[in-house]
Amino acid sequence: MRRKIPSTTALISFEAAARHQSFTKAADELALTQSAICRQIAGLEAFLGIELFRRSRRGVKLTEAGLSYSRRVAAQLDAVERDALAVMGQPGAGSLELAVVPTFGTQWLLPRLKQFQTLNPQVTVNLTNRTRPFLFADTELDAAIYFGDADWSGTEAYFLMSENLLPVCSPALLDEHKQLSAEQIANLPLLQQSTRPYAWRQWFNAQGLNVPRDMSGPRYELFSMLAQAAMHEMGIALIPPFLIQRELAEGRLVIAHQYSVQSDKGYYLMVPQRKVESATLQAFRDWLLGAAAEYRQQAGINPPS
Template identity: 30%
Template sequence: MRRLPPNSALRVLEVVAREGGISAAAEQLGMTAGAVSKQVLKLEAWFGQSLFHRAGRGLQLAQVGADLLRELTPALDRIELASGRAEAGRATDRLCITAPPTFMTYWLIPRLGQFQQSHPGIGIQLDNRRDQSRALPEQADVAIRRGAPDGPGLSVTAIMPEAITPACRPDMPGVETLRHPRDLAGVTWLMAAMRPHDWQDWLAAAGLPTLEPARSLTFDHTYLALGAAADSLGVAMAPLYLVAHELHASRLTAPFHDITVPTAGYFAVCETMREDAPAIRAFREWLTMQGAEHAAAVAAGTRP
């Protein structure tokens, strides 16, 4: 029988060493700092010696820890690779899809019924939790990202472009005063903390980089700002390709639609070793087809 240290503790050890501290490792692992500390102590008890020593506010590997990690990291890499190959061979019939909340709310969910009708045997789990540290979060089969991520072992497929322009409700009080971009100074600006530069970028393109609003409201996400715009609270900087249906249905209007600023487009990400799994391949092909059709409709000014 093999005599091996606790596998879960070994994984924690690698992350603590990489991040240089308990708190940073806990954030990466989705654990509490206390739970991470407990795993490190368990491993040190197993070896009967300290694996780290303190360096300022962080931790630094002791020599025995460094020697262990030198052998441990390639071993974990090989396990991950073998596991991925095994998973790639299975017939996946359930997909976990992660995407930005605005993309999910305004574009993906309204179309998802089409995919389910075409592929009734594939179950879908949607997850809009954001993980900025990973292009493809753990447990996700496909991630949709703004901008093409760069990383080893990732297969990235373009879905569609994006651009921004101001949008508001057609009957918002004061909308009749918006005849020139400078008139935006007299209304409330609805801002999204997740996209803090959108207003400045659009104003620069409109030749008004120093324009300031009469009032402003800031929300965590773009979909909240768009919801506030639909409730006549002000003008939001809207992702044109995501709200094209709202514009066509006159639930929103773009008073300066002739001034748009291209932004990062949308991409589908999966593991390279799993890109040919039937369910993942079917979903990515459907996404690219839907994205191309939608982009063509937006460019032509027809109903998306």
């Protein structure tokens, strides 16, 4: 069945004219005549059965329908361009579209990814931020690294590492103390991680403390946001040390108390079952599991119980 889609030339002409709010400027950008732009847009309006522009002596202006359609067309043309550039950039090579939880991706994965690229120069790994599970069937993603309990329908889970949370803060909050007691920490502003809402409660309870305000305080979705807030003396945060190694080394953050609490969840590589046999994905999986095992051994991190 023939698709009911306008011509690409008409859509490109419309997107340029809508962006510039001018047929003349669109013609200059596309190296066409103004009359050619007019014909393309008139043909598109006839195809759609709606008016996209209002014409006057002062120029053209998008109608409400034209404005709505221009946004959709621009988004689709951008997607087509990205796909074309991706194919042009890696002719005949493999690529992986990987979703990652942001701070883990920037602080742990990216510093090690060059090793994978050296071993597999024919593979390009593209990273996209995702913090929560999603339907792989609705995306072009090949796999995901996420933090959770590995309960993700339609996927195979591969454990990478668990998470040990330590209280950290700006050195200014320590004042003359080398470290703070749990009771002192309980009286400071507690910075909360929105995807770990019970972290502070678990930390205090593990030390026999019941702190009524353990779930109070500003909430941030990313550990990178927590780290920034803590560095700016907004409070104290529970963060895995491996995600803030540079901040700790440079003294912008300090460990306020040596007790750490291990989460009952972990970081996993999640591979949709339909992608398990992919040779490119298998190569990445094997490398990632090896890198994670090496890190766990060095850091003394155990799987979640």
